Amino acid sequence: MIKHSLAVAAIAGLALSATAAHARDQIRIVGSSTVFPFSTAVAEQFGKTTDFKTPVVESTGSGGGLKLFCSGVGVGHPDITNSSRRIKASEFENCTKAGITITEVKIGYDGIVVANSKTSNPLSLTKKQLFQALAKKVPVNGELVDNPYKMWNEIDPSLPAKKIEVLGPPPTSGTRDAFVELAMEGGAKKFESLAAMRKSDKKAFTAVAHGIREDGHYVEAGENDNLIIQKLEANPDAVGIFGFSFLDQNADKIQGSTIDGAEPTFEKIASGEYGVSRSLFFYVKQEHVGVVPGIAEFVAEFTNEGTWGEDGYLLDKGLIPLPAADRKAMRASSTGMAPLSM
Numbered sequence: 001m002i003k004h005s006l007a008v009a010a011i012a013g014l015a016l017s018a019t020a021a022h023a024r025d026q027i028r029i030v031g032s033s034t035v036f037p038f039s040t041a042v043a044e045q046f047g048k049t050t051d052f053k054t055p056v057v058e059s060t061g062s063g064g065g066l067k068l069f070c071s072g073v074g075v076g077h078p079d080i081t082n083s084s085r086r087i088k089a090s091e092f093e094n095c096t097k098a099g100i101t102i103t104e105v106k107i108g109y110d111g112i113v114v115a116n117s118k119t120s121n122p123l124s125l126t127k128k129q130l131f132q133a134l135a136k137k138v139p140v141n142g143e144l145v146d147n148p149y150k151m152w153n154e155i156d157p158s159l160p161a162k163k164i165e166v167l168g169p170p171p172t173s174g175t176r177d178a179f180v181e182l183a184m185e186g187g188a189k190k191f192e193s194l195a196a197m198r199k200s201d202k203k204a205f206t207a208v209a210h211g212i213r214e215d216g217h218y219v220e221a222g223e224n225d226n227l228i229i230q231k232l233e234a235n236p237d238a239v240g241i242f243g244f245s246f247l248d249q250n251a252d253k254i255q256g257s258t259i260d261g262a263e264p265t266f267e268k269i270a271s272g273e274y275g276v277s278r279s280l281f282f283y284v285k286q287e288h289v290g291v292v293p294g295i296a297e298f299v300a301e302f303t304n305e306g307t308w309g310e311d312g313y314l315l316d317k318g319l320i321p322l323p324a325a326d327r328k329a330m331r332a333s334s335t336g337m338a339p340l341s342m
Contacts, residue, residue: 023075023291023292023293024075024292025053025292025293026053026054026055026056026292027043027052027053027055027056027079027080027292027294027295027298028055028056028058028078028079028080028292029043029055029056029057029058029078029079029080029081029082029282030057030058030060030064030065030068030069030078030080030081030082031058031059031060031061031062031064031065031066031069031080031081031082031083031282032059032061032062032065032082032083032084032173032174032175032280033059033061033084033169033173033175033224033225033243034082034084034110034174034175034225034242034243034245034246034280035082035083035084035107035280035281035282036057036059036082037245037246037249037317037318038107038245038280038314038317038319039057039082039282039302040057041313041314041317042298042301042302042307042314043055043056043057043298045301045307045313046294046297046298046301049301050294050297050301052293052294052297052298053294055080055294055298057082059224060172061169061170061172061173061174062082062083062084062085062172062173062174062175062177063171063172063173063174063177064172065078065081065082065083066081066083066087066088066091066283067091068081069081069095069100069283069285070091070094070095070098070100071098072098072099072100073098073099073100073285073287073288075288075291075292077285078285079284079285079288079292079295080282080283080284080285080295080298081282081283082280082281082282083174083280083281083282083283084110084173084174084175084177084178084243084278084280084281085174085177085178085278085279085281086104086279086281087102087104087281087283087340087342089342092340092342099287100285100286100287101285101286101287101339101340102283102284102285102286102339102340103283103284103286103299103333103334103337103338103339103340104281104283104333104334104340105281105282105283105284105299105302105303105330105333105334106279106280106281106322106326106330107280107281107282107302107303107308107319107322108279108280108308108314108319108320108321108322109269109270109277109278109279109280109319109320109321109322110243110244110245110269110277110278110280110318110319110320111243111244111264111268111269111274111276111277111278111320112175112178112179112182112183112241112242112243112244112276112277112278113241113242113243113244113246113247113256113257113264113276114130114166114239114240114241114256114257114259115232115239115240115241115242115247115254115255115256115257116232116236116238116239116240116254116255116257117232117233117235117236117238117253117254117255118252118253118254118255119236120236120237121160122255122256122257122258123159123160123239123257123258124158124257124258124261125159125257125258125259126187126190126259126260127183127184127186127187127190127259127260127275127276128187128190128191129155129156129159129187130183130184130187130259131183131184131186131187131188131190131209132147132149132155132187133149133152133155133164133166133217134147134164134166134184134212134213134217134218135147135184135187135188135208135209135211135212135213136208136211136212136213136214137208137211139191139193139194142193144193144208147213147215147217149164149217150163150164150217151163151164152164162237163217163237164217165217165219165235165237165238165239166217166218166219166238166239166240166241167219167221167228167231167232167238167239167240167241168212168218168219168220168221168228168240168241168242169220169221169222169225169241169242170220170221170222174278175241175242175243178276178278179241179276180209180210180212181210182275182276182277182278183259183276184209184210184212185206185209185210186275186276187209188205188208188209189209194208194209221240225242225243225246226246228240228241228242228246229242229246229250229253229254232253232254233253233254239257240254243318244256244264244266244269244277244318244320245317245318245319246318247264247318248266248317248318249317249318259274259275259276260275262274262275264276266318266320269320270320270321277320280319282302283340284299284334284337286337286339289337296335296337299334299335299337300335303327303330303331303334303335304331305327308321308322308327309321309324309327310324
């Protein structure tokens with residue numbers, strides 16, 4: 001195993017030395033559509049205030065970004081990837097096998113909102129109702145059946161007599177991962193039969209809780225959250241799922257639904273009262289630091305108090321900051337390029 005690891009490291013080193021003479025002079029960043037606006041804002045500021053070129057930021061989804069990031073060492077591969085969920089153990093293993101050492105940077109928090117056009121009435125939903133609206137299979141009269149609900153009011157008479165039409169992220173999205181874990185699982189546990197299944201067979205429970213219906217009532221709208229907002233404007237009966245920052249930036253057009261009695265506001269996400277919220281990250285490839293210019297300096301800019309702090313410019317983009325002590329510890333860890341271990 002040690003010999004194999006040394007061989008991988010040697011190959012990675014050769015790949016880097018071979019390309020160092022022709023290194024990119026511009027940082028390449030991929031990953032989460034949710035983190036994209038924050039990363040883009042930092043990249044633009046970085047390009048304006050330093051002698052380095054403005055980094056190129058692409059929105060590929062969290063899963064897609066990590067796949068690209070972990071595919072290898074060398075300037076043909078990304079330097080940084082954004083993620084709206086923590087890296088999975090399997091992804092970390094893939095990176096390690098490719099000779100990649102990772103530094104993890106947790107940047108703050110974000111809520112996942114269920115929103116609709118301001119020309120419609122606002123929705124008040126529970127996690128249980130969201131599960132009933134979107135799950136592939138749901139309990140009905142004690143039996144687990146294919147989802148029969150076509151209209152919101154079929155789930156609960158208090159909900160509108162409108163077709164269930166939800167525009168949401170694809171499986172490669174960290175928003176999708178977090179939504180099924182926080183909202184769908186939370187709703188599934190409200191059913192006694194599924195709560196019992198969770199205790200007896202967690203794998204089976206997860207399959208049910210994470211299974212999204214495929215009969216046209218849930219529409220995969222891609223990784224472009226701005227496109228979902230445009231579609232909500234065009235179709236007032238539709239509902240969209242995306243990060244709080246996009247609600248915050250488009251509050252003149254769309255409105256967030258209340259979930260389990262809590263509105264998706266900055267304060268309620270920060271306090272934890274809003275129950276569909278998650279941490280946001282980016283990951284740095286240590287082997288590229290010093291090869292592609294500006295990576296360490298970009299990390300320092302992102303973790304500067306004037307950027308991600310309580311009065312930082314990312315607040316205007318909708319970022320909910322980490323507590324002050326956590327920011328201090330994360331800045332020390334990230335600027336010191338502490339390696340991630342799992």
